[in-house]
Amino acid sequence: MTPDSQDRSHCANSDALAATFSASYAGVVAFIAVATEGSFARAGDRLGVGRSAVSRSVQKLESQLGTRLFLRTTRHTTLTREGELFYRNCHPGVERIVQALEDMRDLREGPPRGQLRISAMGGFGRRIVAPLLNGFRARYPEIAVDLMLDDRPTDFSADRIDVAFRDGHLGDSQVIAKQLIPMPMLVCASPAYRQARGLPRQVEDLPEHSCVNFRTASGRISEWEFKVDGRVQKFQPSSTCTFNDDELVLQAVLDGHGIAQMPGYQVSEHLRAGRLVACLAQYAPNDRGHYLCYLSRLQLPARIRVFIDYMTTAVRALDLECATGLAPVPPAISREPRQTSAAGRG
Known part of the structure; x- marks a missing residue:
């Protein structure tokens, strides 16, 4: 044949x-x-x-x-x-x-049920997402939640992620990114540090201070970002301490070991309570925004739809936009339209 x-x-x-x-x-x-x-x-x-x-x-x-x-x-x-x-x-x-x-x-x-796989960056996941899951589970007991804390970029397909919390927009054009809250980056210090060392008045003063740095999941040191005369300026100070965990960075600052640039949601409670003070507000970078991300608006299972709705309402109700202790922003900067940066930590 x-x-x-x-x-x-x-x-x-x-x-x-x-x-x-x-x-x-x-x-x-x-x-x-x-x-x-x-x-x-x-x-x-x-x-x-x-x-x-x-x-x-x-x-x-x-x-x-x-x-x-x-x-x-x-x-x-x-x-x-x-x-x-x-x-x-x-x-x-x-x-x-x-x-x-x-x-x-x-x-x-039908009634929302099934497995829900969530990804969040370490600091935001521990401080914001995890505590809110108690209320979500009480309302939807038939939904099983699997929360992964990971600072790496989200791979929805490979990791079978339903919903991810991320800073800034993801690069994947197929991903829907819904802004939950603003995410300003604030340089903060403890009152004890301010009393002992003072605070930087301009970006050029940073080398004179003890700085605490954050190491990202990729292994690089996260740069500090500012906006000087309308231009983005990145700075990587020499540090007395470097950690690959947001909470350890925060604790070092609270203990008076140095200053650090941290996201607003992480420090808002401490600013209100007076445990931290903020500086260099006149050089604050563009707001990155914190986003809830998922793959499609079409044919979303009920478990994903109710989670998106619940977390959007719950996160926005937390009052994470505290500006206590910030110096007034100069008029030239305050009039500038606020934009969302596509880059995020990690």
Whole structure:
């Protein structure tokens, strides 16, 4: 047999298999409907097709099996012995298919339930997301939550992430990014540090101070960012302490070991309580914004939709935009339109 004839034979076999499977599947569905309803007409009503279409599907199935499945009279339709055996073997599989379809419909339209996989950056996840999960779980007890703290860029597909919390917009154009709150970056110190060392009045003063740095998940030291004379200026001070955890950076500043540039949500409570003071507000960079990210607005399962709605409301109610202790921003900067940076920490 030549390669061409082999290819033609393979295609013919494939087409025959496809046709056989299609006919068999339609026939089995029609057969189960007739056996359950006890009538070709009622089976047609249940399947949304005519009685004749159901009859043709069953006849094709009987031809494939080489046996009669029903005894038909003008008044009754009953299973043959072979039909009873076939029904017992097919029914569990069809029931599982029907149940699978109903489960998918419930996930979309029914009470929210199922597994929800969430990713958040370490500091935001510990300080903001994790505490709010108690209220969410109380409201939606049938949703199981899996929270991953990870400062690396989110790979929704590889990590099977449903929702991610991130600073700034993600690079993936398919990702929907919904801003939850502003995220200003603030240079802060403890009152004890201010009393002992004073505070920088301009960016050029930073080398004279003890600085606490943050090491990102990629291993690099996060640069401090400012806006000087309308231009972005990045600065990486020499540090007395460097940590790869936001909370350790914060604790070092609270303990008076130095100053650090930190996100507003992390320091707002301490600024209000007077445990921290802020400086260099006149050089504050553009607001990065903190975002809730997911893959699509279309066909979102109920568990994802209710989580997005709940967290949006809950996070915005936390009053994380505290500006206590900040010096007035010069008019030239305050009039400038605020933009969202596409870059985020980590």
